[in-house]
Amino acid sequence: MMSSARCVLALLALLLAPPAWAQGDAARGRAIVTTRQKGLCLLCHYGPFPEERFQGNLAPSLAGAGRRWDAAALRARITDSQGLNPDSIMPSYGVTDRLRDVAPAFRGKPILTEAEIEDVVAFLLTLTADE
Amino acid sequence: MRWLLLLAALAAAGPRIAAAQPRMPPQAVAQPRSGTQDMSRELQAMQADDSANPGMLWVQEGEALFHRAEGRVQKACADCHASLTGVAARYPAWDDRSAAPMDLAGRIQHCRTEHQQATPLAREGEPLLALSAFVAGQSRGLPLAPPEDSRLAPALARGEALFRQRRGQLNLSCAQCHEDRAGLRLGSALIPEGHANGYPQYRLEWQALGSLQRRLRNCMVGVRATAPAFGAAEYVEIELYLARRGAGLAVEAPAVRP
Numbered sequence: 001m002m003s004s005a006r007c008v009l010a011l012l013a014l015l016l017a018p019p020a021w022a023q024g025d026a027a028r029g030r031a032i033v034t035t036r037q038k039g040l041c042l043l044c045h046y047g048p049f050p051e052e053r054f055q056g057n058l059a060p061s062l063a064g065a066g067r068r069w070d071a072a073a074l075r076a077r078i079t080d081s082q083g084l085n086p087d088s089i090m091p092s093y094g095v096t097d098r099l100r101d102v103a104p105a106f107r108g109k110p111i112l113t114e115a116e117i118e119d120v121v122a123f124l125l126t127l128t129a130d131e
Numbered sequence: 132m133r134w135l136l137l138l139a140a141l142a143a144a145g146p147r148i149a150a151a152q153p154r155m156p157p158q159a160v161a162q163p164r165s166g167t168q169d170m171s172r173e174l175q176a177m178q179a180d181d182s183a184n185p186g187m188l189w190v191q192e193g194e195a196l197f198h199r200a201e202g203r204v205q206k207a208c209a210d211c212h213a214s215l216t217g218v219a220a221r222y223p224a225w226d227d228r229s230a231a232p233m234d235l236a237g238r239i240q241h242c243r244t245e246h247q248q249a250t251p252l253a254r255e256g257e258p259l260l261a262l263s264a265f266v267a268g269q270s271r272g273l274p275l276a277p278p279e280d281s282r283l284a285p286a287l288a289r290g291e292a293l294f295r296q297r298r299g300q301l302n303l304s305c306a307q308c309h310e311d312r313a314g315l316r317l318g319s320a321l322i323p324e325g326h327a328n329g330y331p332q333y334r335l336e337w338q339a340l341g342s343l344q345r346r347l348r349n350c351m352v353g354v355r356a357t358a359p360a361f362g363a364a365e366y367v368e369i370e371l372y373l374a375r376r377g378a379g380l381a382v383e384a385p386a387v388r389p
Binding site: 036040042043044053054055056057058082089091092098099100101102103104105106109111 | 296297298299300301302303307312315316317318319352355356357358
């Protein structure tokens with residue numbers, strides 16, 4: 001009885017263990033955020049990226065994002081911003097349905113993969129200082 | 132239980148009640164602002180000075196083509212048209228023969244194939260851009276005056292719907308940038324109100340003159356959406372709506388843009 005409960009617990013732990021991609025890499029995440037053709041983030045956002053000359057002002061600063069939000073909230077926002085707020089202009093980076101007239105080169109593909117989103121989350125968590 | 136049902140019924144009725152409200156016909160932006168006003172002084176000066184505006188090269192080329200006899204009937208545009216002052220300010224307009232709206236380049240195409248019986252010119256080809264620039268230049272300074280023509284109404288409504296429809300992998304609509312966020316910065320680019328009063332236009336990025344359809348295509352590609360082929364009805368429908376929302380703005384073709 002006791003050992004079978006332990007078995008179930010062990011199984012649960014295995015199932016709930018984060019998959020390999022869950023360990024995001026903050027340096028890779030920074031590169032994604034600041035690369036215009038990849039993350040596109042700085043088209044709309046600005047933040048503590050002194051080397052980036054042209055940053056948008058359509059969205060809040062990314063400075064302090066890691067203090068305001070935890071990993072789960074950041075992941076949810078980036079994966080499906082429009083799921084949180086249908087009127088948001090922030091693209092749902094992990095979503096491919098609900099879209100129309102997508103150019104053939106991008107059809108059926110999310111803007112960022114799950115692994116890339118984890119990298120971005122890991123990087124945003126380092127942005128704890130308000131600027 | 133009963134109030135639960137009532138709540139469900141209300142929730143279901145909500146969107147329908149909203150949709151049933153009368154829709155106002157599309158209006159001009161209250162005080163439309165030309166994209167020219169947001170450019171650097173240098174570019175404004177380049178646009179205003181005919182000897183510095185690169186678009187004037189196409190206008191001159193267009194004037195020459197306008198006077199050249201063409202096609203089976205060997206007639207020039209100038210044999211049928213003296214001045215075309217004010218014409219570009221009224222386009223797109225209804226075309227009886229095709230029973231569809233037609234933009235200025237479409238009209239020039241049509242005159243060429245029907246009245247000159249010449250081979251059609253390619254959309255975005257140099258000769259058609261030059262002729263369009265020459266004709267549009269004759270409306271410089273005149274207010275955009277889209278025709279009050281009820282036959283255009285369905286296409287105009289489709290144009291507005293296209294303007295408000297989210298599209299592409301980035302899932303953005305024209306209105307989200309040009310109506311809601313004009314004046315803000317998308318990366319390095321100041322978002323203009325997106326008016327049609329400066330076309331065809333010389334864009335430094337293109338190093339060439341380009342049509343309004345080319346500009347619309349750029350914006351569609353920018354949000355990673357499919358862009359229809361040049362000349363497609365969708366573009367003319369959007370052009371109709373742009374002319375309406377920019378009504379009153381002075382024609383500035385050929386404008387200069389970064």
